Amino acid sequence: MYGRVGDRDGGVAMRRAVGVALLALLVASAGCLGATGPGTATAGDASDGGDASGDATAVDGPAGTVDFYVSDRPNDMDDFEHLNVTITSVRFHRTDDAANATTAAGNGTVENATVTAESTDTTAADDADEADDERGDGQWVEREVNATTVDLTRLRGDNATLVERFALPAGEYDQVVLDVSEVNGTLEGGESTEVKLPSERLKLDSEFTVADGSETSFVYDISVHEAGNSGKYILRPVIEESGADQPVRRVDDREDSLDASLLGAVEPGENVTVRVTDDGEPAADATVSVEGGPGGTTDADGEYVFTVPADAEELEIEVEAGDAEAELEREFEDDDEESAASGG
Numbered sequence: 001m002y003g004r005v006g007d008r009d010g011g012v013a014m015r016r017a018v019g020v021a022l023l024a025l026l027v028a029s030a031g032c033l034g035a036t037g038p039g040t041a042t043a044g045d046a047s048d049g050g051d052a053s054g055d056a057t058a059v060d061g062p063a064g065t066v067d068f069y070v071s072d073r074p075n076d077m078d079d080f081e082h083l084n085v086t087i088t089s090v091r092f093h094r095t096d097d098a099a100n101a102t103t104a105a106g107n108g109t110v111e112n113a114t115v116t117a118e119s120t121d122t123t124a125a126d127d128a129d130e131a132d133d134e135r136g137d138g139q140w141v142e143r144e145v146n147a148t149t150v151d152l153t154r155l156r157g158d159n160a161t162l163v164e165r166f167a168l169p170a171g172e173y174d175q176v177v178l179d180v181s182e183v184n185g186t187l188e189g190g191e192s193t194e195v196k197l198p199s200e201r202l203k204l205d206s207e208f209t210v211a212d213g214s215e216t217s218f219v220y221d222i223s224v225h226e227a228g229n230s231g232k233y234i235l236r237p238v239i240e241e242s243g244a245d246q247p248v249r250r251v252d253d254r255e256d257s258l259d260a261s262l263l264g265a266v267e268p269g270e271n272v273t274v275r276v277t278d279d280g281e282p283a284a285d286a287t288v289s290v291e292g293g294p295g296g297t298t299d300a301d302g303e304y305v306f307t308v309p310a311d312a313e314e315l316e317i318e319v320e321a322g323d324a325e326a327e328l329e330r331e332f333e334d335d336d337e338e339s340a341a342s343g344g
Contacts, residue, residue: 059167061169061170062170063168063169063170063213064167064168064210064211064214065165065166065214065215066165066166066210066216066218067162067165067216067217068090068164068166068218068220069218069250070085070087070150070160070220070221071157071159071160071161071220071221071222072153072159072221072222072223072224073223073238074156074223075224076224077152077156077223077224078188079187079188079224079233080186080187080188081153081187082184082185082186083151083153083183083186084182084183085152085183085235086147086148086149086180087149087178087179088144088145088147088179088180088181089142089143089144089145089178089179090142090143090145090163090164090166090176090177090179091142091176091177092142092143092176093138093139093140093173093174093175093177094138094139094169094171094172094173095137095172096138096171096172138174141168143164143166145163145164147181149182152222157249158247158248158249159249160249160250161251168210169210170212170214171209172209173207173208173209173210174205174206175203176203176204176206176218176220177202177204178201179200180197180202183195183197193232194232194233195233195234196227196232196234197234202220202235202236202237204239205239206218206239206243216245217244217245217246217248218243218246219241219242219243219246220237220242221237221238221241221242222235223235224236258276258278258283258286258321258325258326260275260277260317260319260326261328262274262275263275263303266315266330268308268310268311268312268332269307269309270307270308271306272306272308273304274303274305274306274319274328275301275302275303276288276302276319276321277302278321282300282302282303283298283302283321284298284301285297286304286320286321287319287320287321288304288306288318288319289317289319289320290315291316292309293306293307293308294306312332313332314329314330315332316329317329
């Protein structure tokens with residue numbers, strides 16, 4: 001009997017000891033969550049003492065917006081009918097004092113952007129370039145772009161497609177990394193070809209500033225090169241064509257790639273031809289609407305012919321092809337103004 005009582009008392013003591021230990025663990029855990037350390041930290045913690053609210057449309061603390069474009073320098077692009085690159089995320093390396101303060105705080109999250117402090121651990125920041133130029137300070141701000149696919153053959157020269165508009169913490173940046181999940185190349189002859197992308201990422205060294213309340217355009221220019229005469233190709237970023245405030249001619253899907261022009265002299269009462277092209281190719285079956293005049297669709301050559309109304313003082317034309325639109329305007333001088341201008 002006494003033995004059983006002793007066992008019972010010992011069991012009660014044991015349970016009390018376990019309870020005390022669990023309580024202490026919970027208190028310690030709560031302290032870690034409330035502190036700025038290797039738990040959760042935000043760019044707001046580093047810049048103004050704030051915290052991220054989880055709002056996917058705003059960065060807590062000073063921030064600006066960056067319109068992020070992808071473009072292409074021709075090089076060996078003429079070999080391709082299509083060259084599709086699927087981007088999964090974009091990472092920006094921030095180097096200013098606020099970024100270093102966040103680094104000291106640890107890893108964290110700013111809205112839908114992952115902020116990774118650099119350390120000796122193997123992190124996404126370390127993986128940004130395993131073999132070249134590891135960043136020893138600052139922080140990485142990562143943005144996911146939902147596996148956006150761009151066709152580089154449509155982005156020659158100043159043509160560029162808007163990948164996303166990002167809200168980024170204000171500060172100084174010196175590197176941008178594209179994470180790529182897939183590259184599919186189709187040559188002009190229709191056959192597929194191998195396009196290499198080491199480590200499934202593209203790394204670009206480019207310094208730019210995001211000021212509080214600013215709007216910045218950033219172009220990430222990509223080029224493709226044939227490796228000797230092997231028939232294999234390599235993707236590389238082009239530093240001199242990339243960066244903030246580069247010239248951009250926006251081409252998004254079909255939008256803004258549609259172009260309309262008037263051929264020959266345009267006079268009231270005379271026939272005129274509207275030519276419509278989509279990304280430089282004739283756009284058949286595009287809808288042409290003429291204010292105060294007849295409308296119709298383009299033929300196989302992307303052309304539509306109509307008669308300009310004889311009493312027209314101006315000509316306004318709208319062209320639609322799918323979701324893309326283009327407009328044309330032309331003003332005519334009346335006979336009195338023309339006569340006065342000629343001194344008659």
